[in-house]
Amino acid sequence: MTSSADPYRVMVVDDSAVIRGLLTRALEQDPTIEVVASVPNGQMALTQLPRQPVDVVVLDIEMPVMDGLTALPQLLRLQPGLQVIMASTLTRKNADVSMRALRAGAADYVTKPSSGGELHSAEAFKRELTDKVKALASAARGGGGAGQRSARPAAAAQRAAAPSADITLRQPSSQIPDILAIGSSTGGPQALFKLLGDLKGVLRLPVLITQHMPATFTTLLAEHLGRASGMDCHEAKDGEPIKAGTVYVAPGDWHMTVVAEGTSRLIRLNQDPPENFCRPAVDPMLRSMAPIYGARLQTVILTGMGADGAKGCEAVVAAGGQVVAQDEATSVVWGMPGAVATRGLCSAVLPIEEISGYLRRKVLRSAA
Template identity: 50%
Template sequence: MSTALMSSVTPGAIRQDEIRVMVVDDSVVIRGMISRWIDAEPDMKVVASLRTGLDAVNQVERINPDVAVLDIEMPELDGISALPQLLAKKRDLIVIMASTLTRRNAEISFKALSLGASDYIPKPESTREGTAADGFHHDLIQKIRHLGARARRRSVASPPLAPTLERTQPQAKPAVPAPPATAAAPPARRQFGLTAPRALVIGSSTGGPQALMSLVTDIGPVIDRFPVLITQHMPPTFTTILAEHLARSSRRPAAEAVHGEIVKPGRIYLAPGGRHMKVVRHGTDAEIALDDGPPVNFCKPAVDPLFTSAIDIWHGALLAVILTGMGSDGMRGGKDIVAAGGSVIAQDEATSVVWGMPGAAANAGICAAILPLNQIGPKVVQLFSGVRS
């Protein structure tokens, strides 16, 4: 039998607020390791451990998981082939693609995002790589928690009908309706900076690749005249391919930044995986400085080092955009940009895969605008043309 179902789990054994996770990987070692990590968390539970994509497709409706961790390379039916079939059977399934860090697998992961996967995660080459395994552990649990919480909220908002058997039980007295909840006040907005921006810095994480490719298609006039610098939380190899996708989407040069290169208009500079990207002054020019220091906000590359360093070059003539992502990276750097006279735009919650980073900036009161993704590009173009309203 190629399937390891959680047969000891009865319907009542899983709390209603636990995130139900299906692990699909042909390696028994990887399945066991991931399952132990998940079951050690109080807010999530492995409901199935499966060897192939075919097993997952055949059983997803019965298992009814919130999240699937789906390997790419498997016998019978690989992950990229199984993905659309899983989503056809369970449209709201959160799928996290897992793969070893190769160019081929990175390309497949990007394709999976376009087919409906919510996120991806690179697996370490060996479970004996201590630091790599620890990073994989941390990142996987955080992705399951943040993406799965959204799935659970949707489930609670549309609860299933009670089983017919329960209708024969004595009916409880109707509960006294609770007063309607008071809507939370929207985050405060600041005025846009007085100076038209001369550089655009962007930070993103979970959901970022799709958001970035959409945004750069809308800001061509800005890219032509001003430098655009991006930090996306992403490992090596993946950033190489993301840069290629950004070049195709924008029809402008885009590449991983190189230490010591001069920053010029007409190009998109992307922080390479595993290195922080900063800008430093070189005479009258701005120069890329790659930093191999420790992670910032648990991330490397991180957004805050880019944002903060850009102030030394462009001062208040700086616009920051914070897109979808987990955590709060970019919020502190955004505060510094606003204090220097620049401006911050955050993606809104409705269009964010995870409203962590943009939500942190919004709730800190540093944003001049909180916009749906499709409105950010036009606003950026407007601001760089000198229109502030």
């Protein structure tokens, strides 16, 4: 029996013994993490999984015998609730496979530092990997509280959950918004596919999305979201005008902001310092949009670690705009949405399945 006090148990799956050693050492520098298995391919991972408790699997993509994408659904069937982080080098091919893995049930991904990478890149990778393992392992064990996912049964995620006692909701505005801004991180791609897919054919507003992802991954994310939503969806370009019915994704390593020039609204990209350890970050996007759109700005904060977006949502609410957050039961990690929900910034806190209906009824004024 695994208790919440036990170290988080991790399996590392990579065909390179050197990489397995690097991942193991990086993870075990944290005393709350124990690497309980280290194997070179997906087939051995399937054989090893039933032999000891595992909270998180760090799964390579390209391996002999059985690759990561093939192993993923079998691992999830073998242990429902298992959290899987895909690990790959930063290539378009691997980014596309990682995106497919996210849609197939992987919780998150990490990009391995290049062999010639600088020290700060390796250190950033260690921090990212460790943080994601700890957050997802806590979710796998049913850890509660902001930053973690509860272990409520799946049926609860299908119901309209009332906010808990420590969440105060704001009165929804009667203003119909001119624009939709979305922030997300861990678990975000899956939530974005669901939300925009549910809004397919009815969404006419421009949509700005900041998802914590590196370059190449954001390119692929935009392509996948375009297919899911049926909308024109692309990485934002500096200086381009914001148009109705278009989805703009913040490109990796660039903050995306909005400026007003006369009656036009333009995208501006910058490489100001990371915020909340992220670039792109949600806060700069929302801070720039709040004074321009005021009460006609609708913000949605989806699943993700940390609190990026909370300060930006404070600016949105101060300007008269509205915020909706994904609820804890359906979030992979309830850090970002939990941060805005517990600050009393939201007009609604909803399961991901119900956010599209809320937008259609309360915001778009169209039939649900």
